[in-house]
Amino acid sequence: MLRSIQEQVLESFHYLHCHPEISWEEANTTNYIGQLLEKNGCKVVKFDDCTGVIGEYGKFDSDLPIVGIRADMDALWQEVDGTFQPNHSCGHDAHMSIVLGVLWKLQKTDSIKDKVAIKFIFQPAEENGTGALKMVEKNVIHNVDYLYGIHLRPVQETAPGRATPVIVHGATKMYDVEILGEDAHGARPHLNHNAIEVAAQILNMISQIHLDPRIPHSVKMTKIQAGGKNTNIIPGNGSFSLDLRAQNNELMDKLEVKVNDIFQSMRHLYDLDINVTHIDGIVAAVTNEEATDIMRKSIIETLGEENLDKPLVTPGGDDFHFYTVKKPTLKASMLGLGCNLSPGLHHPNMTFDKEYLMNGVDILYRAILNTYEKK
Structure with missing residues (x-):
């Protein structure tokens, strides 16, 4: 049949x-x-x-x-x-x-x-x-x-x-980023830059990116890792991931410029290595x-x-x-x-x-x- x-x-x-x-x-x-x-x-x-x-x-x-x-x-x-x-x-x-x-x-x-x-x-x-x-x-x-x-x-x-x-x-970009510094004792925060605070400052700065409001777009931190088992160590190293969205490819290009400008500013401010280790993306x-x-x-x-x-x-x-x-x-x-x-x-x-x-x-x-x- x-x-x-x-x-x-x-x-x-x-x-x-x-x-x-x-x-x-x-x-x-x-x-x-x-x-x-x-x-x-x-x-x-x-x-x-x-x-x-x-x-x-x-x-x-x-x-x-x-x-x-x-x-x-x-x-x-x-x-x-x-x-x-x-x-x-x-x-x-x-x-x-x-x-x-x-x-x-x-x-x-x-x-x-x-x-x-x-x-x-x-x-x-x-x-x-x-x-x-x-x-x-x-x-x-x-x-x-x-x-x-x-x-x-x-x-x-x-x-x-x-x-x-x-x-x-829409277009999507996914960034993996690492912060490379040195650890310090919890009693001596002046001896290093806390990777958690650096990532938090980056998070605050990306939330203040303002592009054409008529075109949907967003940037979010979707993962952050820093520190180990000891709570009396200030971590100098860390990693985080960002998810970028824009409804067209032209706005995505502008969004990426803004994000990378933030990374560059943080490198100069803290004299740290902030390295983008991987980028995936899909075009609009x-x-x-x-x-x-x-x-x-x-x-x-x-x-x-x-x-x-x-x-x-x-x-x-x-x-x-x-x-x-x-x-x-x-x-x-x-x-x-x-x-x-x-x-x-x-x-x-x-x-x-x-x-x-x-x-x-x-x-x-x-x-x-x-x-x-x-x-």
Whole structure:
């Protein structure tokens, strides 16, 4: 008996949900997806030095535009019921299942394989912001003209049964910083600079950064470590982390200048080494009106105009936007899917209604057809 597309999507979701793997360790996920892609008529591409898998479906030796459909693969490492473990609390298991559903739906459409050129991009390591850059390095998008992604949205942002044609993510930067000094006796505070007080002064100074109030932005100290087991030692060494957010890339550049100016001022003031040891980051969304219009039309055709939301502006981030920054001619949009997701993304017990997975499949399928109709 042939299974319906919905049954296949739910089956793949259940498997992926029960076999989560963290960033750059998605080996089983890569093999599982690769087997399904090959079984369902795709040319499969894997990589020798990293996880991730690409499926090419359709006619690539023609002048057809190439449409990429991207799904992120990795889970988070977090505490669940008292135990740290991989956990799909950001919905990547759903994203992969939806994109597989698009492939299965294409197969059920008569003669479509000769009329499309679809690149299914199952990308690793979105959670640490490095997977998309690796795919760019691997030339995955060098010949892609349109790129569509999808992300489940919390119920606070997008109501169940509704969808937004584009998610306008903000930029994120994460700094790890060390303070290098010397310890001193608790009775002699004049002999060193207390790393805790230095970090506290930096915290106070970053809270006084004021940029354009019309554009959301923030800087927070999210971790601080200093001192040891003895309470009568004034610590000279310490470390801290900062989380920087800005709604566009231009403001993020200004925010970073301000933060680094503070570090430089503190170095001069205390004659200390304050070293930035690591920076991670994700760029803000660079939107494309044509791709957004295609997704908007596809939502209306699938769910009805009454269930179309406006573009969603969110301070969260996604490395999907590295694709458009690295290839400015790429026309891309990320679909935001309402699915009764609660309590929120990255909550260890995040849940959503599985019945809405097929909305994602149907909208992305329509986006593919609408893209080729425009041509």
